[in-house]
Amino acid sequence: MNGVHDLGGMHGFGPINPEPNEPVFHHEWERRVFGVMMAAFGGGHFNVDQFRHGIERMGAVEYLSGSYYEHWLHALEALLQEHGTITVDELASKWKQFAEGAH
Amino acid sequence: MAEHAHTAPPSDPELRIKALESLLAEKKLIDPAAVDAIIETYETKIGPRNGARVVARAWTDPEYKARLLADATKAIAELGFSGAQGEDMVVVENTEEVHNVVVCTLCSCYPWPTLGLPPVWYKAAPYRARVVSDPRGVLLEFGTVVSDDVEVRVWDSNAELRYLVLPRRPEGTDGWSEEQLAALVSRDSMIGTATIPTPAPGAAP
Structure with missing residues (x-):
């Protein structure tokens, strides 16, 4: 399927700017996204193709403006809801709880 | 709403x-x-030092190199590196005639057991978009000049097949141990965006 993720040959993205001595993760939340995804994957909640498709179904603007682990987070939330592992209400109630806890 | x-x-x-x-x-x-x-595990144990050991072994053991080019997955597993995102590996060898470089245009496929998790630039749009249409220009951005008489081959990884570049062994390293050689091998040389510079005379680590 063609889509915004199919980037080969596209123009206009600018320089590559490799970061010298780059750390494996740049933020604590990236660590957690990686670990939770791997644990959920290991638990058989989705397969690798479903996960990639979860990323490929992102909207073009969100895909291009989001960082790599934001893509992962999007796919994780989407697949776990679609597969009935969690519901959006459960997630929303957690968002509320943590947002309030942070203030 | x-x-x-x-x-x-x-x-x-x-x-x-x-x-x-x-x-x-x-x-x-x-x-x-x-x-x-x-x-x-992925922050401390799995990273490009693993791939460097594969490269150094291939440089010092011709029979291992032959096995590596014939069945990379199996030969890499001989050194204890296998598992997620390394299930089906192909090693492509740089020579006097060919320079190889690896990308995943669709996403971020990368050989985790030998290189660890990919750097941000490997997963980001500029590299994925451009390395397939202007590889020499992209290599220049990494400070890598590939002479015009050398063919550049770009390999697009996918979830079923991942590539590792076997870089050229630098001159002036005759007699170096496998461990000394492994210390020369950079992550980017195994992606193909870098080559390995010739060490200064007497610089054996």
């Missing part, structure tokens, strides 16, 4: 992953201690 406002995810990824991890842990679908262990 009210329903949407209620369920639209917050913009802060830190809050979102905290919420998700907490929910999955409450449902006993993941164990936060196991999550910690996974993270630690």
Whole structure:
């Protein structure tokens, strides 16, 4: 399927700017996204193709403006809801709880 | 609209992953201690030093190199490196005539057991878009000049097949041990965006 993720040959993205001595993760939340995804994957909640498709179904603007682990987070939330592992209400109630806890 | 406002995810990824991890842990679908262990493994144990050992072995053992080019997955496993995202490996050899470089235009496929997790630039749009149409220009951005009489081959990885570049062994390293050679091998030389410079005379580590 063609889509915004199919980037080969596209123009206009600018320089590559490799970061010298780059750390494996740049933020604590990236660590957690990686670990939770791997644990959920290991638990058989989705397969690798479903996960990639979860990323490929992102909207073009969100895909291009989001960082790599934001893509992962999007796919994780989407697949776990679609597969009935969690519901959006459960997630929303957690968002509320943590947002309030942070203030 | 009210329903949407209620369920639209917050913009802060830190809050979102905290919420998700907490929910999955409450449902006993993941164990936060196991999550910690996974993270630690990929931060400290699995990285390009593994791939460097494969390269150094291939440079010093012609029979190993032959096995590596014939069945990379199996030969890499001989050194103890296998598992997620390394299930089906191909090693492509740089020579006087050919320089290889690896990309995943569609996403981020990368040989985790030998190189660890990919750097940000490997997963980002500029590299993925341009290395297939202007590889020499991209290599220049990494400070890598490939002479015009050398063919550049770009390999597009996918979920079923991942590539590792076997870089050229630099001159002036005759008699170096496998361990000394491995110390010369950079991550980028195994992606193909770099070559390995000739060490200064007498620079054996």
